[in-house]
Amino acid sequence: MKKSKVKITTADKVWQVFIVTLLLCVSVIVLVPILNLIALSLSDPARVSEVRGLTIFPKGFSLVNYRVLAANPLFMRSILNSVFITVVGTALNLLVTSMAAFALSRPKLPFKRFFMTIIIIVMILEPGLVPEYLVVKGIGLMNSQWSVILYKLVNVYYLIILMRFFEDIPESFIEAAQVDGASYGTILAKVILPLSKSALATQSLFYGVYHWNEYFRSSIYLSDPNKYPLQLILRQFVVLDDTASLIGSGSLFSYDEAARLNYDALQASTIIVAILPVLIIYPLILKYYARGSMEGGIKE
């Protein structure tokens, strides 16, 4: 746009070709390792040895790896666990965060300064892992998925973003509802939340991705493998290279078939299953979040 008045010169064209090539290389570097795992997971077991590290199309086609995973009760169970933790966790995140953000956005909230101080303390001081562990143990949540669901009940940064968003809603909307005798709970549900759909959608995507990707708290708080989320099973299979449990004792496959399986391909398939939900909601993420986000660039 800014160059509309400038004549396009040959040097300009060369420069365009150069940067387009360079940036497409970055895209290729991001995509090839992922496409390679997809290719590996879908290849015919007989031809899997032809798949090299930079291969991006499957050699032949077979769903045998995914069938092995589907026959593994522990793996299937972990998908359900992840869905449960993600859905319940995100719903609670949104409920509790928006309630608190609304309360904090009201100028007349009693003890407001005191609560804001607590928020800042939470923001700048990190709780130690060991005391947190002992607290979870103390309140009896060990080996319960609630320990994992509740661990990040409110992200203090999202709370502040939502609070600022609510503060921008015109006061007259709230006053009008108050004249009609509505309580704050009603105002939140009937006036504020319907006006904040895009903000809530963004936060639900982020809370959702957080829950889906969570593995560490699950690894320290859950001891029963039947309660493990997918990421933890994935860590066991892929990062810790525990291939024995990958086949699963309850597998319906005969030893003959198991012997022909390629463990790399099986590991690739578990990774792909774990990525799939993120890929499915990724267009939504791009739509709501990446557009003009101020979050990028800050490490955590």
Place this chain on the structure above:
Amino acid sequence: MMNAAMKVQSAAQTARARHSRNREYGLLLLLAPALVYFIVYHLIPIAGTVVMSFQDFRIVGKSPFVGFKHFKLLFSSPAFLQVLANTLIISFMKIVLFFPLPIIFALLLNEIRSSFIRKFVQSTTYLPHFLSWVVIAGIWIAFLSPGTGGMNQIRGWFGLAPFDYMTDKGSIRWVLFSSETWRSLGWDSIIYMTALTNISPSLYESADLDGAGPLQKMRYITLPELVPTMVTVFILNMGFFLNAGFDQVFNMMNDSVISKIDILDTYVYRIGLLNMQYSFSSAASLFKGVIGLLLTIFAHFSSKKITGKGLW
């Protein structure tokens, strides 16, 4: 009569005021669940870290107060000093060395005229930010695998022998740096893309009138306009300097390279939860917390001073 009317009015006022105050207290009900969460999952563990660091903590029975014993142990432990050094080196790589990359990326992206290609590059490079470190570690372990990995296929083109980067002490920190870049290059460029689109086109138009070339425009308009964003990003990241990325290290660590990439958070996890040296590990947490606090406060006030926008 007048009097009576006034009384009625004032009674109504009091009632309304009381009603209003009651209603304001209703807000506390809305805040309560978050408050309970902050107390249970944040404030109690924060207080616990401080208390336990100065005790010989026991789960059963009394925990005697031992003063700075654990801190003295910590700083006389070569293992801890190595961990501290690792943390600083890895953070330096991921915060300072990495810093210019998203800026360059955003500048190049901004130069692309085809919006289709720009969107394609953006949507592909933002993606890894949403993958868990377990997944990314899995992808990288496969890609760097000495047997079948893509990296070694590339080495093969140049006639180089296969090499196992994941277990090599000299390479592993660069594996962390590269995988962090792979994950964050695109995402971290967003903030600069936003800043670039906010630069007024009239600046470029008047530069065109003055006959400025692309390099001059870059030097005298684009870069100065990006400085506030660079400062904000850099300063805010300083607050995370002692973090160095637990999830990444935790998933890319193996026995061969642990001495090179064991960081404060992985150390606290290992000695605290695995070896159950609760107080010793709390002391390490507290040390990290206090330095982190100072860095964050420094970040907040510097950012506020330079750009007018702080952390809170």
